Amino acid sequence: MPENMELSEFKPGTKVAFIGSECYPFIKTGGLGDVMYALPRALAPMGCEVRVFLPCYRCIPEKYRSQMKHRGSFMMDLTQDGRSFFVGIMELELDGLIYDFIENREFFDWGNPYTGLWEDIPKYCYFSKACLAALNYLQWVPDVVHCHDWQAALVPVYLRTRFDGTPVGNARSVLTIHNLRFQGICTIDHLKYWTGLPDFLFDYAVFKVNDREANMFKGGLAYADRVTTVSETYAEEIQTDFYGEGLNGHLSYHREKLHGIVNGIDIDIWNSRTDRLLTAVYGEENVLAAKAVNKKALQERLGLTVDEGKFVVGLISRLTDQKGLDLINAIFEQMINDEIQVVILGTGDPRYENAFRYYESVYPGQVCAYIKYDESLAHQIYAGSDALLVPSLFEPCGLTQLIAMRYGTVPIVRETGGLKDTVAPYNEHTGEGNGFTFDQYRADLLLKTVRYAQQVYTEDRDSWNRMVVRDMEKDVSWGLSAKLYLRLYEELKG
Ligand code: ADP
Ligand code: GLC
Numbered sequence: 001m002p003e004n005m006e007l008s009e010f011k012p013g014t015k016v017a018f019i020g021s022e023c024y025p026f027i028k029t030g031g032l033g034d035v036m037y038a039l040p041r042a043l044a045p046m047g048c049e050v051r052v053f054l055p056c057y058r059c060i061p062e063k064y065r066s067q068m069k070h071r072g073s074f075m076m077d078l079t080q081d082g083r084s085f086f087v088g089i090m091e092l093e094l095d096g097l098i099y100d101f102i103e104n105r106e107f108f109d110w111g112n113p114y115t116g117l118w119e120d121i122p123k124y125c126y127f128s129k130a131c132l133a134a135l136n137y138l139q140w141v142p143d144v145v146h147c148h149d150w151q152a153a154l155v156p157v158y159l160r161t162r163f164d165g166t167p168v169g170n171a172r173s174v175l176t177i178h179n180l181r182f183q184g185i186c187t188i189d190h191l192k193y194w195t196g197l198p199d200f201l202f203d204y205a206v207f208k209v210n211d212r213e214a215n216m217f218k219g220g221l222a223y224a225d226r227v228t229t230v231s232e233t234y235a236e237e238i239q240t241d242f243y244g245e246g247l248n249g250h251l252s253y254h255r256e257k258l259h260g261i262v263n264g265i266d267i268d269i270w271n272s273r274t275d276r277l278l279t280a281v282y283g284e285e286n287v288l289a290a291k292a293v294n295k296k297a298l299q300e301r302l303g304l305t306v307d308e309g310k311f312v313v314g315l316i317s318r319l320t321d322q323k324g325l326d327l328i329n330a331i332f333e334q335m336i337n338d339e340i341q342v343v344i345l346g347t348g349d350p351r352y353e354n355a356f357r358y359y360e361s362v363y364p365g366q367v368c369a370y371i372k373y374d375e376s377l378a379h380q381i382y383a384g385s386d387a388l389l390v391p392s393l394f395e396p397c398g399l400t401q402l403i404a405m406r407y408g409t410v411p412i413v414r415e416t417g418g419l420k421d422t423v424a425p426y427n428e429h430t431g432e433g434n435g436f437t438f439d440q441y442r443a444d445l446l447l448k449t450v451r452y453a454q455q456v457y458t459e460d461r462d463s464w465n466r467m468v469v470r471d472m473e474k475d476v477s478w479g480l481s482a483k484l485y486l487r488l489y490e491e492l493k494g
Contacts, residue, residue, distance in 0.1 A: 005483045012047030014489050015141070016040075017171075019053045019131045019155055020148035021124065023099070026060045027113055030318055031263070031399045032149060032178045035230070038266035039485065040097055042478035046486055051140065053131045055123070056090050056101035058109045068092045068101060076133050078126055080193045087130045089137065100138070102130045120151075121186050121216070125194040128154035135168045143493040146174045146485075150184040153220025154195065157206070160223055161197060172492040174485075175224035177217075179396055180238050180245045181322065184216030185209060191216065209246075218250055225492055227251075227258045228485075230397035231418035235260030243394055261485060262421055263397040264478035270382075270403050272472075277379040284472045287408045288465060291383065298384030301377075302343060302368040310341045311454045314385035314409070316378050316400050319348030319356075319371075324391035324414060329355050330443035335450050336363055339458065343381055344369045382407040387436075387453055391446050395419045401435070405471035410464070411435035412453050414446075422476070426456070431463060434471050 022028055023036035040050040056068075068090040075084040088103030102108075107123045114120055128147075132155060135142065145168075147155040156173040163169045188202055191214040201207055206222050207214040221227055229235045237243035239252045251258060268274075272290075273283050279297035282290030292308050299306045317323045328335075329352070336342070336359075344356045344367075356369035370377060382388070388404035390413045397418030401411040405423075413419040415437050426433035436453040438445040457464050 005480075005487065010046060010048075010483075010486055010490065013049060014047070014486065014493060015049045015051075015143050016043065016489055017051050017053055017131070017135060017140075017142040017145045018148070019128070019145060019152040021055065021113060021127070021151035023052060023054050026054065026064055026099070026101075027057055029113065031397065034265065034399055035178065035263055036148065038264065038269075038478055039482060041095070041266065042264070042482035043486060044097060046482060048486055048489070051098045051100060051142075053100050053102065053134065055108045055113070055127050056088070056103040057113050059112060060101075064092060064094075071100070072137060073103075074133070074137055076130060078129060078194070078196055080196050082196070085126060085130075087133060087137075089134050100134060102127055102134060104130070117184070117186060121184060121190060122194045124151040124184065124216070125154060125191070128152055129158050129162070129195075131155060132158055132163050132168050135171075136163075136166055139167070141167045142171050144174055144489045145171050146176065146489075147220065147224070148176050149178045150182055150217040150220070153184065153217045155220070156223040156225070157195075157197065157201065157219050161201070172225045173223070174226045174228060174488065174492070175220050177221075177227065177229040177234075177238070177396065179322075180217070180229075180243070180247060181394075183218065183245065183247070185213055187212055188214045190214075215247075218247060221247070221250060221254060225257065226488060227254060228261050228488070229258070230260070231262045231421045232260035233420045234394075234396045234417040237394070237417060259488065261481050261488075262418055263399060263402070264481050265399055265402045265406065265476055267406070267477045270406050272383060272407050275379055275383070277376045278383045279380075282383075282408075284408075284469050287468055287472060291386075291408060291468075294380065294384040295386075298343070298380050299341070301380065302370065303365065304341050304343070304368055305365040309339070311339055311387070311457050312341045312343065312385045313387045313389055313412070313450070314381040314404075315342070315344045315346065315389045316381055317346045317348075317390075319346045319352035321349070322393055322395070324393050324441070324446070325352045325355075326393075327391050327441065327443045327446045328389065331447040331450075332359055334447055336366065340366070340454060342367045343385060345372070345374060345377055345381055347371055347373055382409055385409050386457060387412050389450070390414070390419055391438075392416055392419060393441055398422070402476040405434055405474050406476050408468040408472045410453065410467055410471060412449055413437050414441065415439045426467060428456070428460075428463065431466065434467065434474060
């Protein structure tokens with residue numbers, strides 16, 4: 001892809017509806033929430049008109065709920081037996097961008113966004129159809145509907161069936177895969193009932209998985225005009241058995257319309273020069289001194305031995321097997337030595353939560369397992385650590401390594417998906433690279449890589465420090481990738 005696309009190449013006024021299940025600062029459980037926030041903000045100054053459609057979950061903070069304005073409501077039929085459901089549209093403008101929240105108490109007024117597949121399938125069938133109905137209701141016809149992950153995967157299917165011949169039926173669709181692990185699989189009967197979609201869609205080319213089951217993501221991938229995923233390497237990987245989560249054949253079949261576009265991060269939120277959550281703000285010119293201050297503050301806050309010389313390794317992650325935690329678990333006790341400290345921030349699978357709590361109890365002052373979701377502590381760990389661990393089993397893109405680099409924290413990653421595309425391995429001979437990497441999913445390789453990183457930190461601090469500055473200077477913004485999306489939208493618009 002050309003690096004030198006000029007903004008003047010783009011015609012202003014392309015209209016895009018973003019449709020997804022989460023978006024910072026309203027609701028975020030992982031990187032999808034970051035992308036739904038940051039990509040529209042990168043597109044808007046390029047002349048793209050974006051509106052973001054989200055479910056109106058009860059757990060959205062009151063400070064945003066209270067600012068929402070009622071834009072209208074209507075009834076919409078949904079199920080096979082023709083039951084009608086209420087659709088309310090609540091609107092909020094934040095920093096010049098419009099967010100439309102689909103309101104329905106039956107689906108969104110209780111629990112967390114994701115409450116288990118049995119309830120989530122009806123919830124997101126409803127949501128996908130309601131977004132298209134809302135676009136017609138608002139008389140805002142986008143050029144492109146840009147749908148994200150399985151929760152919005154029915155949008156391209158509804159667009160070409162139930163909404164064909166209506167105003168929004170003129171839009172084209174892009175479906176982005178943020179994580180293929182989650183697909184929205186249930187019985188054929190359940191999906192038929194909740195979508196009310198015709199029988200011919202329940203064959204192998206669209207929803208059908210086997211004689212019993214149907215798959216929402218599979219149907220969306222078949223019907224979308226373009227499919228993107230969040231790094232070029234993951235776009236290749238998902239066409240293989242190991243990473244394809246059962247859809248590799250389907251994705252290879254549709255590969256002509258599959259593109260990898262790497263994520264960026266919002267460089268205003270993640271800005272070490274202005275970050276109010278840090279003890280010391282900094283840029284490349286004073287990173288070393290400021291990092292020492294932030295490290296001390298982090299050690300104090302988390303009850304670790306306060307010592308500037310320790311090699312502090314952070315881990316900020318959903319605690320799931322995706323993130324390579326089995327490798328960390330396998331080598332944890334060998335990795336620990338007197339000069340290393342490990343800080344874990346995350347929630348998720350109880351077996352990992354408990355393993356990390358156990359290590360904290362065995363290594364007091366040296367290991368901290370902070371089993372919570374905590375935005376402000378995340379900022380402090382990114383700034384106060386020397387290295388950040390991301391040894392994922394698979395990683396579509398990964399944002400934590402990008403944030404780490406922006407904060408001058410050296411990533412230690414496995415070469416998979418977006419980690420491979422964004423972290424160039426350190427080369428001690430040429431002095432190039434952004435982090436420490438290993439290829440196969442093997443605990444001994446992770447251990448070797450952490451030891452190597454610690455050795456460079458301890459014995460060759462000048463090289464380490466140059467890498468810190470290189471990482472801070474690396475462009476991890478949405479700049480280029482937003483242009484690639486805009487070009488894709490324009491191609492579709494014709
Ligand atoms: P994924 O989407 O697979 O969870 P990403 O690396 O794309 O992984 O994005 C994770 C995002 O969630 C980052 O912004 C990271 O800082 C944030 N995050 C993950 N766990 C926590 C936590 N426990 N507290 C605060 N932020 C977290
Ligand atoms: C998913 C992936 C992660 C990616 C994020 C945003 O949650 O697990 O790798 O960065 O989506 O695209």
